[in-house]
Amino acid sequence: MRKIPGGVTAAKGFSAACCAAGIKYQGRTDMAMITSDSDCAVAGTFTTNLVKAAPVVWDQKIVYEEKKARAVVVNAGIANAATGKEGMRLCQQTAAFTGKALGIPESRVLLGSTGVIGPQIPLDRITAGVAAMKETLSSSLEAGTAASRAIMTTDTVNKEFAVEFDLPGADGSVPVRLGGMSKGSGMIHPNMCTMLGYLTTDCAIDQALLQKALKAAVQDTFNMISVDGDTSTNDTLLLLANGQAGNTPITQEDESYAAFCEALFSVCRDLAVKMAGDGEGATRLMEMRVYNADTKDHARTLAKSVIASSLVKAMVFGRDANCGRILCALGYAGAPFDPEKIEVYLHGENGDTLTFYDNGCVLPFDEEKALEMLSGTAVRFSCNLNMGKEEATAWGCDLTYDYVKINGDYRS
Amino acid sequence: MRKIPGGVTAAKGFSAACCAAGIKYQGRTDMAMITSDSDCAVAGTFTTNLVKAAPVVWDQKIVYEEKKARAVVVNAGIANAATGKEGMRLCQQTAAFTGKALGIPESRVLLGSTGVIGPQIPLDRITAGVAAMKETLSSSLEAGTAASRAIMTTDTVNKEFAVEFDLPGADGSVPVRLGGMSKGSGMIHPNMCTMLGYLTTDCAIDQALLQKALKAAVQDTFNMISVDGDTSTNDTLLLLANGQAGNTPITQEDESYAAFCEALFSVCRDLAVKMAGDGEGATRLMEMRVYNADTKDHARTLAKSVIASSLVKAMVFGRDANCGRILCALGYAGAPFDPEKIEVYLHGENGDTLTFYDNGCVLPFDEEKALEMLSGTAVRFSCNLNMGKEEATAWGCDLTYDYVKINGDYRS
Numbered sequence: 001m002r003k004i005p006g007g008v009t010a011a012k013g014f015s016a017a018c019c020a021a022g023i024k025y026q027g028r029t030d031m032a033m034i035t036s037d038s039d040c041a042v043a044g045t046f047t048t049n050l051v052k053a054a055p056v057v058w059d060q061k062i063v064y065e066e067k068k069a070r071a072v073v074v075n076a077g078i079a080n081a082a083t084g085k086e087g088m089r090l091c092q093q094t095a096a097f098t099g100k101a102l103g104i105p106e107s108r109v110l111l112g113s114t115g116v117i118g119p120q121i122p123l124d125r126i127t128a129g130v131a132a133m134k135e136t137l138s139s140s141l142e143a144g145t146a147a148s149r150a151i152m153t154t155d156t157v158n159k160e161f162a163v164e165f166d167l168p169g170a171d172g173s174v175p176v177r178l179g180g181m182s183k184g185s186g187m188i189h190p191n192m193c194t195m196l197g198y199l200t201t202d203c204a205i206d207q208a209l210l211q212k213a214l215k216a217a218v219q220d221t222f223n224m225i226s227v228d229g230d231t232s233t234n235d236t237l238l239l240l241a242n243g244q245a246g247n248t249p250i251t252q253e254d255e256s257y258a259a260f261c262e263a264l265f266s267v268c269r270d271l272a273v274k275m276a277g278d279g280e281g282a283t284r285l286m287e288m289r290v291y292n293a294d295t296k297d298h299a300r301t302l303a304k305s306v307i308a309s310s311l312v313k314a315m316v317f318g319r320d321a322n323c324g325r326i327l328c329a330l331g332y333a334g335a336p337f338d339p340e341k342i343e344v345y346l347h348g349e350n351g352d353t354l355t356f357y358d359n360g361c362v363l364p365f366d367e368e369k370a371l372e373m374l375s376g377t378a379v380r381f382s383c384n385l386n387m388g389k390e391e392a393t394a395w396g397c398d399l400t401y402d403y404v405k406i407n408g409d410y411r412s
Numbered sequence: 413m414r415k416i417p418g419g420v421t422a423a424k425g426f427s428a429a430c431c432a433a434g435i436k437y438q439g440r441t442d443m444a445m446i447t448s449d450s451d452c453a454v455a456g457t458f459t460t461n462l463v464k465a466a467p468v469v470w471d472q473k474i475v476y477e478e479k480k481a482r483a484v485v486v487n488a489g490i491a492n493a494a495t496g497k498e499g500m501r502l503c504q505q506t507a508a509f510t511g512k513a514l515g516i517p518e519s520r521v522l523l524g525s526t527g528v529i530g531p532q533i534p535l536d537r538i539t540a541g542v543a544a545m546k547e548t549l550s551s552s553l554e555a556g557t558a559a560s561r562a563i564m565t566t567d568t569v570n571k572e573f574a575v576e577f578d579l580p581g582a583d584g585s586v587p588v589r590l591g592g593m594s595k596g597s598g599m600i601h602p603n604m605c606t607m608l609g610y611l612t613t614d615c616a617i618d619q620a621l622l623q624k625a626l627k628a629a630v631q632d633t634f635n636m637i638s639v640d641g642d643t644s645t646n647d648t649l650l651l652l653a654n655g656q657a658g659n660t661p662i663t664q665e666d667e668s669y670a671a672f673c674e675a676l677f678s679v680c681r682d683l684a685v686k687m688a689g690d691g692e693g694a695t696r697l698m699e700m701r702v703y704n705a706d707t708k709d710h711a712r713t714l715a716k717s718v719i720a721s722s723l724v725k726a727m728v729f730g731r732d733a734n735c736g737r738i739l740c741a742l743g744y745a746g747a748p749f750d751p752e753k754i755e756v757y758l759h760g761e762n763g764d765t766l767t768f769y770d771n772g773c774v775l776p777f778d779e780e781k782a783l784e785m786l787s788g789t790a791v792r793f794s795c796n797l798n799m800g801k802e803e804a805t806a807w808g809c810d811l812t813y814d815y816v817k818i819n820g821d822y823r824s
Contacts, residue, residue, distance in 0.1 A: 051743030051751045083738050084772035086750075117736020118774030187723060187740065228722040229641065230737075231744035308641040310722070311599060311819055318820025324529020325642075327494050328599065331463030332643035339463045340496075360496035362530030401813045407723055408730025 001263050007160025009144035010179030012035045012202040013244040015137040018150035021129030023122065024077025024115060031129040034072040035102060035137055035199040041207035042069040042110070043214040045222075047235035055111040058091040066208045069086055069240060070104045072198055073130060074112035074151050076183070081117045081233040090121050097127045101134045111197050112236055113291035114183065116151055124230055131167035148181035151196055154280050154406055155185045161270040165263045167203070167247035167256045169351035176203045176245040178263045182237075182271040186280035186407060188227035189308070197222065197237040197271060203260055204243035205250040213261050214239045224300065224394040226308040228401055228403070239264075262347035276307075276395035277378070281402030286316050288293035288326075289382040291391035298335035299385075299392035305333030306381065307396030316379050317398035321346070321370035325355035326381060337385050347380040419572025422591030423554035424614040425449045425656040427549040429669040430562035433541030433764035435534065436489025436527060441562035443541040446610055448551055449516065451618035452652035452680055454481040454522070455626040456579070457634075459647035465493035467523040468648055470503040474522055476493050479619045481652060482516045484610055485542060486524035486563050488595070493529045493645040502533050509539045509689075513546045524608050524648055526565055533556040560593035563608060566692050566818055567597045573682040577675045579615070579659035579668045588615045588657040590675045594649075594683040598692035598819060600639035601720070603796040607650040609634065609683060616655035617662040625673050626651045633680035636712065638720040639691035679706065688719075689790070689805035693814030698728050700738075701794040711797075711804035712745035716794065717745030719808030726793050729810035732760070733782035734767035740792060749797050760785040 009016050014036050021031040044063035046056050062069055073094060080087050091111055103170035105351075113121065137143070148158040162179025184195030214237070222237060243249065250256045277285035283386075288306040293299035306312055309329035315322045326344055330337070344357040354365055354373060377397075416505040421428050426448050453801045456475035457609055458468050474481055482701075485506060503523055511518035525533065549555070551740050574591025596607030626649070636650060655661065662668045689697035698716040705711035718724055722742035727734045742749070756769040766777055766785060785791075791810075 047744075049738045049740060049743035079736070082769065082772070082774045083737050086773070104779075117740060117796070118734075152635050156513035170442065187737075189744075204469075230721055230723045230740060232739050234689075234741060235738075309642055310815075312643045312818055314819030317816065320821055322528070324491070327463045328461060328529060328642060328645050331645060332459075337462065339494075357494065360494070361498070363492045363776075391814075399816055399819075401816050402809055403722075404726055404729065404813050404816060407726030407811075409732055 001163050001165040001266060002083040004162050004164045006141035006162045007144040007148050007179045007181040008034050008198055008200045009139050009141055010162035011177040013242045014200045015139045016147040017133035017138065018133045018147045019129050021123055021125045023075050030076045031133065032074045034147065034200065036070055036240060038088065038242050038244065039068050039070055039209050041205065041243045041412045042067060043211040043239045045215060045218050045237050047232055049231050051082060051233045053079050053113060053234040054087035054091045055113045056234060057088065058059060059110050059236060059238065064106060066107050069110050070108040071098060071102055071195050072110040072112065072197065072238065073098050074412055075126060076123065076151050076153050077115040078113060078119050078121050079117045079234050080121050086120055090123055094126050097182050098130050098183050100397045101130055110238055111121045114151065114196050114234055115251055117233060139405055151183045153183065153184050153185060155278055156297050157278055159183065159271050159274040161267050161372040163263050163266055165259055167259060169247045174246045176247050177201060178203065178267055178303040180267050181269060182275060184275045184276055186227060187230045187232040188275060188279060189229045189231045190227065192205055194234055197290060198240040199267060201241045201247035203241050204245065204247050205260060209257060210239060213264050214359065215259065217264045217268045220392065221265065221272040225272050225276040225391065226304060226396050230279055230292045267403035273395050276397055280406045281395035281400040282397030283317060283400055284398050285378040286396045286398060287378065287380040287393060289383040289391065289393040291382065291384055292359040292387055293390040294388040295384045296392060299390050300337040302330050302333045303392045303394035305329045306395045306402060310399055313396065313399035316374065317400050321374060323374040324362055327357060330383065337406055341386050345382045345383040346370065346373055347382060349376040413575050413678060415609050416574050416576045418553035418574045419556040419560050419591045419593040420446050420610055420612045421551050421553055422574035423589040423612045423676045425654045426612045427551045427557040427708055428559040429545035429550065430559045431541050432545045433537045434538055435487050442488045443545065444486045444559035444562040445545040446559065446612065448482055448652060450654050450656065451480050451482060452654045453617065453622050454479060455623040455651045457627055457630050457649050459644055460643050461643050463493055463494060463645045465525060465646040466495055466499035466503045466724055468526045468646060469500065471522050471648055471650065474519060477778050478519050480520060481522050482520040483510060483514055484524065484650060485510050485609065487533060487538060487795060488529050488563050488565050489527040489610065490525060491527045491529045491554040491646050495532050498532055502535055505535055506538050510542050518618045521687065522650055527644055527731040529645060530772055550644040553640040563595040563812050565595065565597060567595050569690055571683050571686040574678050575675050575678055577671050579671060586658045588659050589613060590615065590661055590679055592683060594680050594687060595688045597690055598639060599642045599644040600637065600687060601641045601643045601692060607644055607647055611651040611679060613653045614657035615653050616657065616659050617653050617672060620650060621662060621669060622653055625676050628673065629676045630806065633677065633684040636716060636804065637684050637688040638716065638808050639798045641720050685807050688809055691809035692818045693812040694809030695729060695812055696810050697790040698808045698810060699790065699792040701803065701805040703794065704798055704799055705797045705802040706800040708802045708804060711802050713747040714742050714745045715804045715806035717741045719806045723812055725808065725811035728786065729787040729812045733779065733786060736774055738799045739769060742795065753798050755796040758782065758785055759794060761788040761790065
């Protein structure tokens with residue numbers, strides 16, 4: 001597997017476009033479109049929030065019933081959530097207009113929205129945007145990158161990643177590509193999925209296996225990040241596979257499926273970690289690895305509890321090695337362990353390690369050294385539970401004045 | 413039931429004292445002591461955090477095994493948590509010294525600590541403090557108030573409350589008193605209890621009923637507040653009953669027990685709401701009431717999810733009526749409801765009500781009116797689930813720059 005440039009247009013047969021539709025933001029692009037020049041098997045995971053945005057409901061129907069798609073239309077600025085029947089009607093009309101413009105059924109058009117909850121989307125601007133984007137669709141890497149910028153809200157950087165790997169084909173080994181983009185900065189505490197993420201691949205793969213692979217990858221990537229503990233109404237991750245790579249179609253859980261899953265995990269993890277590090281107001285990424293756990297679920301629960309703790313997040317912002325807060329967050333997580341038998345470490349970017357806690361006690365440590373290790377762009381903690389062999393890693397970011405500033409006055 | 417002045421010394425037979433022991437803070441009192449001049453039945457609830465501070469373990473043994481107590485010694489500044497066997501040894505020595513000074517067994521001495529996790533408490537200063545406090549013990553209301561100040565950490569106001577109610581006695585109706593104090597401002601998300609809370613009553617009541625009443629009261633008071641989602645390692649709530657009021661002892665769940673429970677609930681709610689409103693960095697109290705729920709547990713879960721949401725908290729700080737965030741926090745809480753059938757309201761301090769959400773949609777509202785209603789010292793939301801007859805209320809506070817400031821540099 002090799003990292004390659006690009007995002008949603010890295011794989012064969014996919015194009016992208018974007019435009020400034022003036023939905024809410026001024027002077028920047030705020031709509032994006034992805035298309036495939038042939039039908040795709042589609043997999044998706046969605047928010048577990050009971051209050052689901054209209055485009056989530058729309059996409060779920062396509063992913064669970066139709067299982068095929070050709071296009072995705074996304075807008076930033078308005079979430080189309082808590083918008084009732086009118087919000088659903090606007091989804092249908094957006095898809096119908098897009099389908100007509102592209103010459104495909106409306107049931108092949110996936111939708112995504114992100115932004116403020118409550119207002120209805122302005123249909124005239126959305127359809128004008130779709131008409132404009134249709135004219136500029138391009139399979140260039142630049143078109144994919146521009147699309148990843150158009151879906152940003154409070155994000156400070158765009159997020160894309162792509163890999164290439166080899167699978168057996170009719171003429172020996174053939175290269176297969178998988179890439180994607182995502183956005184998300186606040187209201188980030190995905191449960192079954194992230195904010196908005198769009199992945200494309202030219203791999204030929206059975207739809208049921210595609211869905212299974214996506215669900216598994218999400219578990220240890222997008223579901224292991226948190227910015228603020230708030231699970232959004234709009235979380236959507238879609239994976240489109242158009243089969244144009246020419247590989248022998250994957251129809252069972254063989255070595256090819258394993259190679260595909262590995263590539264998918266790699267793309268999901270990269271995008272998820274980028275989202276955590278670009279959390280609203282964040283100055284640094286925070287990572288917590290829990291190992292030697294009795295079960296994978298317990299390791300996940302403990303790791304996520306630490307990166308979601310307001311007090312740990314504020315301490316990382318203040319570069320204060322107040323490691324008792326990590327102990328506290330492990331203790332209330334809800335997974336069992338023996339406080340007398342665990343060890344907690346801080347890891348520096350240059351490979352240094354500081355032992356914070358052992359034998360039931362916070363240990364004395366070199367404050368200057370700790371300050372230096374907490375001053376990088378990423379802060380990494382780990383905890384050895386000494387119970388078993390399972391492990392999990394979670395990613396978050398620090399809690400800063402800017403998070404409060406951004407969210408104290410979001411709508412204006 | 414009547415509200416009366418005072419706190420832990422409001423009930424007959426209780427005395428209090430405090431001193432500046434120099435544990436961590438300078439130029440202020442940081443130790444408090446409460447004593448009863450006769451043995452008390454004692455009830456307690458404690459943190460569910462797996463990492464329990466040494467004084468929590470010490471108090472649990474007394475509450476669950478001895479069931480009697482005469483004194484409480486509390487220090488602010490150091491939590492005596494994550495301190496291993498040495499921390500437990502320091503508890504035993506503190507209790508032994510106090511017992512000897514007061515002429516009671518060490519097993520009648522309850523302990524409490526709050527502050528930074530990790531360091532050991534300085535035994536010499538603690539015992540010097542106990543010796544000094546013994547000389548100034550007083551049953552005056554002022555002594556109780558001074559004690560409630562001495563246990564503060566990042567609290568900005570001291571918290572005490574007391575009530576008087578009537579129960580049948582040998583000579584007809586006799587007045588019974590119940591009062592208490594508490595502290596807590598950060599790491600506040602109690603689970604089975606609050607940070608530190610000490611209640612005293614002169615009621616004569618069976619210890620098993622005392623424990624039952626306390627557990628029930630905590631459920632809808634201290635367990636329904638959150639400042640930052642972090643359940644502390646030190647949460648402790650103790651209730652001492654010395655029986656000096658002269659009432660006919662309460663030995664069954666009769667009308668007297670009901671009157672006692674009502675008074676206890678009232679004191680617990682007052683102290684809990686004070687803690688929520690004085691959360692670290694807070695500028696205003698936030699209240700969320702969920703009613704017409706199918707079960708009490710679901711109502712509690714939904715109410716608590718809203719007051720714990722970082723995005724709702726930041727919006728209350730910014731006085732931004734972004735009510736979609738309340739919908740979002742209800743939706744991910746984990747309790748079932750139908751988003752199409754609920755209503756969400758904002759309540760002004762003068763009795764005005766604004767409907768935010770109905771029939772599955774965020775409604776248009778008067779922004780100026782909403783700004784005015786969000787500008788008071790308390791912000792109240794409610795949600796009608798239209799499902800059943802149960803209700804619950806939770807209390808929290810806004811998320812501010814000062815929360816980040818306080819917790820980015822706590823130890824210095």
